[in-house]
Amino acid sequence: MSPPCWQSTLAQTLNRLGEKRPFRLAVLGVGHELRGDDGAGLAVARGLRPFASERLLVVEAGHAPENHTATVRRFAPTLVLLVDAAQMDEPPGTIRWLAPDDITGVSASSHTLPLHMLARFLQVELGCEVVLIGIQPADTSLGAPLSEQVETAVSTIIQALVARDDVFTTDQDACCEGLK
Numbered sequence: 504m505s506p507p508c509w510q511s512t513l514a515q516t517l518n519r520l521g522e523k524r525p526f527r528l529a530v531l532g533v534g535h536e537l538r539g540d541d542g543a544g545l546a547v548a549r550g551l552r553p554f555a556s557e558r559l560l561v562v563e564a565g566h567a568p569e570n571h572t573a574t575v576r577r578f579a580p581t582l583v584l585l586v587d588a589a590q591m592d593e594p595p596g597t598i599r600w601l602a603p604d605d606i607t608g609v610s611a612s613s614h615t616l617p618l619h620m621l622a623r624f625l626q627v628e629l630g631c632e633v634v635l636i637g638i639q640p641a642d643t644s645l646g647a648p649l650s651e652q653v654e655t656a657v658s659t660i661i662q663a664l665v666a667r668d669d670v671f672t673t674d675q676d677a678c679c680e681g682l683k
Contacts (some may be wrong), residue, residue, distance in 0.1 A: 608659030
């Protein structure tokens with residue numbers, strides 16, 4: 504049986520968690536931009552940066568995302584999306600939604616702390632859900648640019664998130680409804 508489409512899982516998760524008010528999403532772009540497609544998560548974060556708001560935290564977390572836990576804690580997210588290149592033995596540019604339990608065997612060798620450990624820490628400390636959106640890299644060699652397949656995947660992720668009005672609204676009444 505094939506895994507569910509990451510976009511369907513994203514929509515289901517956002518719909519379910521969107522019932523909690525105020526809903527807050529933190530996106531951490533993870534990776535090393537000097538290593539080609541390993542910079543995919545950073546590219547997603549840069550693409551989302553203009554949409555940052557009181558409901559959306561965007562962090563270019565680089566190769567040491569654990570250094571940004573204080574920022575994430577202050578934001579108090581409902582959901583943390585870690586976006587990173589992930590060696591999944593799939594065609595380049597493949598996007599997968601990975602639960603923390605699924606990422607213990609996923610290669611993330613450029614990071615100082617394994618992402619499954621960071622995910623567990625955030626879940627325990629913040630009481631939020633944490634998932635990884637993995638992008639299969641084509642080339643992670645030093646000095647390589649993002650491959651065309653990964654650039655397409657980055658654009659697809661950005662478009663899928665920006666299309667969600669429930670996340671990207673800047674309407675103060677809508678975001679603070681649960682506080683009244």
